[in-house]
Amino acid sequence: MHELSIAMRVVDLAAARCRDAGGDAVTAVTVRVGRLAAVHGGALAAAFEMAREGTPLAEATLRVVDVPVRVWCPQCRAEADLTDVVPLACPACGRPTGDLRAGHELEVESIEVVGPRGGTVEAGR
Amino acid sequence: MSEPRILEVRTSILKRNDEVAREMREEFRRAGMVVVNLVSSPGSGKTRLLYETLVRLRRAGRSVAAIVGDVETDRDARRLAASGAPVRQIMTHGLCHLEAEMVRRELQAWPPQHVDCLFIENVGNLVCPTSWDLGESLRVALLSVAEGEDKPLKYPGLFNTADVAVITKTDLAEACDFDRAAALDALAAVRPGMPVIETSAKSGAGLDAWITLLEARRP
DSSP, X not given: OOHHHHHHHHHHXXXXXXXXXXXXXXXXXXXXXXXXXXXXHHHHXXXXXXXXXXXXXXXXXEEEEEEOOEEEETTTTEEEEOXXXXXXBOTTTOOBOOXXXXXXXXXXXXXXXXXXXXXXXXXXX | OXXXXXXXXXXXXXXHHHHXXXXXXXXXXXXXXXXXXXXXXXXXXXXXXXXXXXXXXXXXXXXXXXXXEESSOSHHHHHHHTTTSOEEEEEOTTOSSOOHHHHHHHHHHOOOSSOSEEEEEOOSOSSGGGGOOOSOSEEEEEEETTSOTTHHHHSHHHHHTOSEEEEEOGGXXXXXXXXXXXXXXXXXXXXXXXXXXXXXXXXXXXXXXXXXXXXXXOO
16 A cells, blocks of 8 residues: 555656646646556545645546556467466467566656646747 | 646656666675565565575675664564674654665665675565565565465565565475465466575575575676
8 A cells, every 4th residue: 555655756747747848737647557566546546636735736637547467478479468467378378478568567658737838938928 | 728738758656766776776786786675475484584594694704784674663673683784674654665765765874884695674565565676686575385375376466576486484384284386386377487495494494595596696
């Protein structure tokens, strides 16, 4: 249960990106959470509501994109998404594989901001 | 107010931790240190294994040190200090894992002189330490014979990030009806090909293999 500290980092990252882009507020945040990242989407959403208070994200919504575990199978020479994370094996041929191509993600993908586009626009207002 | 616009961020949420960990890993590498991050559930025998490891490595003339994380108390640090090795306790006061910055802060306040092998005993937890890189060269996940052979299947994320698995308390295997083959299958299911060492810190079984593995990691 460390979703609050994760949520606070999301808010910090999004607020910094918004500030750098000259925005006033963040209205939406999209995060990508891998199935093996040890972060629960529901708990993250609850923590986000606390973490956003008093920040440029106060009105922001959080969108969590679940990223499935993707393995590389050296036998089939192909990547495949797993429905079940155990066993880590190729769903096509059954061969065990620890070569993960996705599943540990924990990243802010994008934000939606409102406010001036940048210095020149702001100066012309 | 202007139209909303979408800005791509594509940044790891743990970017700060990852950066600190990367810097530490580079410092450790330059100093010729092996740094081991021990992760497992509470009560799987991290401290006991670490104690025996510190004693044996010291006897072999290696310079060793340990940092141990717990939510409260310095009991583990006091246990480990009996090995004669320098030990520091991090009390997280509620936090369920160690973070790179916490380890770095500890190392800044306490620079052990030329250490061959630094052990970081993480907070006992099979979920939260998964995503937090501490700059270690080796992540070791412990699984005791008393806790059930299927633990790796229940907590695949953590076992998947480990480089080595150590099965502990093998002296209790019979009393616990430990199914060795099932445990090895479970580990292979979440981390195919991961080396597994079977140990009893109490009897000493398997500790030579464990020490040999650590020695092989020295630059």
